[in-house]
Each structure stands twice: as structure tokens, then as C-alpha cells.
Amino acid sequence: MTMKRALSLALLTALAGACATTPSTPPGPPPPSPPMVSIFTVAHQDDWQLFMNPDAYHGMDEPQEKAVFIHVTAGDAGAGAGGDGPVPYYLAREEGALRAVRFMANAADSTIGKGVKMESAMVDRGGHGVQRYTYANAVVYFLRLPDGNIVNGKVYTPHPESLTRLRSGEAATSGTVEQSARYEGWQDLLDTLNDIVVAERVAGSGLKLHIAELDEELNPLDHPDHRAVAFAMEDVARRHPCSPIHRHLEYHTKTKPVNVTGTDYMIDVGTWAATASGLSDTYAKATWEPEHNAWIGRNYFRVTPPAGPCPSP
Template sequence: MLIQAAMKYLLLFSCVFLLPFSNQAQVQESDSLSLNVFLSAHPDDWQLFMNPNAYEAIKAKSQVLFVHTTAGDAGTGMGYDDYTLAREAGSLNAIRYLVNIAHGGRGKGPHGVAQSVEIKGKKIRAYPYKHTTAYFLRLPDGNGDGSGYDIHQFKSLEKFYKGEVKALHTVDSSAQYKNKKDLLKTLKALVKKHHKIGQLLRFHIADTNAKRNPGDHSDHRFTSWLIQEVAKDFSGAELYFYKEYSSNKDPMNILGQAFLISAGTWGVTAQGLTDFGHYSTWDSGHNAWVGRQYFTKTMVE
């Protein structure tokens, strides 16, 4: 199925050049002239697969967006003792942690009350913190294989992207997307809200090449497909494609101080769950991804 999808959307790459495989952090310029957008299908993805690049972007005083497409609710919606809010809290913990250790000094305290930002008629939760902003679209978790959950009428981002289902609602009923085009318009407008003309733009997304990134979650892959379409409107943008689930079998390549930062980021993410009374994800299964970051880089003409 993934091979067929890749063939179907091959034209997305007609204006993109693939650069050699990399395993080291590369977001290291010492200015604030760039915009880095980290696309996270679930509220704990970027911490495990896109760090320490996330830290380096923050350290460089780049403007940084963390856009979470689904609630990662595992079929609970807004129920089950605020599981969705707990996962969001973990991501917000991680963002504050990275900002405050990157720049030292006094923090600003918690993110505070969420802003309800309206983009293309859609209400989206946003949490600004210094030079970062976290967005939570709260689309339904699609399950690992894209089959969806009963609570969401078995709808998923994959089925929505392929046109197999219509009218995708957020888990909190704050917004409804009529079709893929509607969602793409919203994502493009969100990026354009922050992107300045001439500003270097980087998208950080899951690798959709099944050979480099086998066995990935459906939500990861189809969040990436969406952003690859969005990127076509931003000539000169860079795309970073990350190896995700299967990277836990690769050698550890993040060492020293960078490893401590990555481990700390995951620790405060896991705390978001325990603060809401859920089991911690600080365990051998999840921790196997800490200290590993593999990605390739492309550029849009």
C-alpha cells in the first residue's frame, strides 16, 4: 500500500533534490533569520526522533514551531482522565525545558492559558513561549495501521488523505475539515502566518521512504505527505526526513552533552503523563530511541 501511495505522489518530489544521509545535528546557524517547523503526528514524536535538531534550532534563536497534527489519544478522545491533555503537557514541558537550558537565565514559568488561534476559519490551540509556538490540531489518532478507532468512526488521517472518509472532526469538536484540500489550506496558512519573505524555512517530518524508514506509524507518514504538499508553495525550503520507529535498532549516534539533552527532553515529556495520573513512558521500549537521530535532507526549488 505504501509503495502504491509513493508512486501515486511521486510528483511531489519533482522539484526536490535528495542530499546524502546524515546522522548529526545540522540546525546550527547562530542567527534568528530562519523558521524551523517540526511536524509531530503525536505529542511525543519530535522529542524521540527529531532531537537534538530541535534543541539546536532553539539554541540558534531560530523561530520554532511545533505543530502536532493528531491528539495521539489512542482512541480515548478527550476522555480517559485527560489523556490527550497529558500528552500535550508532555510536549509543552519539553519545549520549555529546551528553551530554558539553551539560553540560561530565568524561565517564564508554565506556558499558561492556551490561545485559540483562528486560521482559515479553524480554531487551533496555540501556546507561545519565547521564540517558539506549539500548535495542537487535535485530529483523531488513526491507530498504527491507519484503521482508526471506534470512538472516531474509524476515521484516520490516512483515510482522510486518500479521500476514503470525509469531514474529519477534531477530538474536541473545535474544528471540522471538509477534505484534504481544506486541511492543506489551513496548514499552509499556519506556516505563512509565521514565515517572512526571504526567511530560510525548514520542515522537519517523518521519512516516507519505506526502505529508509520501515514500519512507521500511519499518522507519521500521512502527516509527512501533507507537509510535502505544503512545502511546494515555499521555494527554497529545506525538508528534513527523519527515520523513526526503526531507528531504535540503529547504533546510538547522539553522545556527550547532546545525549544528556535528549534524555532530559524525554524525561520531562514523560512527566506530562505522570502529572495527570497516567503511567510514565520512561521505560525500556521508549528509551531505546533516546540518543538516536537519523535523517536525510532535501531542498525545494
């Protein structure tokens, strides 16, 4: 073999090797999220689904996470422990929230159906009996204080024991609609909410707080109950400086573009559909209609980073 031919053969061999396709390694799954307790505190039983999802879903879609949903009012629209249908209206709304949680838990892990049963107990928090449910790695609380508005058609009358009045001192106390507890002033409610946060913290896990945005330039014309709960949780947050605070826009989001897409959008729609079915299946008016659906697919918030360490849980 001549030197020239040998060089040509070597060059062809090198080129063939360079052109060969090396099998690519498919990307592995993303690393697991750090252990975290995410607490979503809202006024009504449909607020977090409309204004805090898919954050709510991603707070419980991995086994090392726990999502806690605190509903402060009964959302009873002035009906108290009653309502027009065979099921008290506040319980119909609670069923909507519970179905939403079950939907998200089963969407996060579809390997086995978890069933409809949820662990239920009336627990002591801050010296008050509070209804608590658990399902998979989610926890749900219902404090059942009166809705801020008594609704009669299109006429809205402030409730005499509303959260807004309790905060201002116009109402000295506020009792739950089913008469399980009475809160002796605003501080009593703050201490109870804080006790829930403390009780649900997990050693070795971080903490995140999700609340409504109070800046009226960012979040104008929000519901008085939404704002009252946010004021309460701002106080609670100061007791837990290790927690970032996610402040969510609420009513105002329907004026903004859809910003939830793909799988998250499917979760958003499914969670809301589960909520609406909980109402209609318990003979309450379903909320699957244009006014409420206009909030689907919109999740706007800002995050304040932690301010310091927290005591160990």
C-alpha cells in the first residue's frame, strides 16, 4: 500500500467515525422538589382553585410535599347553617373544595385510585374546635366563620360579625355558622391561624405561605373577606420569617391574559370542574359558568423571600 493510499484510507476512517451518530441519552426526570409544607389560606372554599392554582397542585404533587388549605369563612352568603337546598350551602361549598383536593391528589399519582374517603376530625386549634380533613399529602381546614356578605338577589348586606368588622373592632366576637366556636376578637383568630401553621409544620421541611395580595394598585376591588384573611396571614407570616410569602392577585386576574398553559392548564380546569361538581351534586348552584370561568388559566403573584430563620417545629 502506498503512503498516499494509506493516508486516504485513514482520512476516510476518521470521517466515518466523526459522522457516526452517538446514541443520545434521554434526559432523566427532574430532581425532586425539596421537602416543603405549602399553606394556602383563603376566605372562601373556591378561592385557591381560582387564584392560586397550579401552585396548589404543585404543593402536593410529590410525596415529600404537603399542602394545607385553610378556609376561614363558611362562604355561606348569609345562609348560616342553612340554605335553599337539602344540604346546607356552606357544606355544598366545602364538598367542592374537598373534591378539588381529591382530584389533584389522584392526578399527581394515578397509579392507584385513592377513593373518596377522607380522614375527618374536629381538632383543637387555638382553643377552638376546627374541622380538619386529610387526604394523601393534603390537609384541609374549615373555620366556618360567617361570610362577609348576606346575599339577597343582587343586594349585599355586610354581616354584623364579618371578618372586616372583627378586625376593626366593630364586632367584639364572631361565631361560626354551625355554632362550634366563637372567636373573642381579632387576636383570637390570628392566634388560631398561627396555631394551625405551627401544627402542620414538619421537621426537616421548608414552609411557604400563599395569601391574597393587599396592594390595591396591583389587586384592586378585591372581596373584603379576601383582604381580611390576607391581613390576618400577614400577621401570622411575621411569626414565621423563614417562609417566603406568595401574594396572589385575585378578582383582578380576569382582566389579564391567560398565563397558565399545557399540563398546568389541564390541572387548573380539572380542579375547577371538580369544585363545581361538588356544589351541583349537593343541590347548590354550580359555579361552572362564564363569570367564574373567566378566572381559569390565570395565576399572577409576587414572592417576598424569607426574612430570617424560624424556630424548629
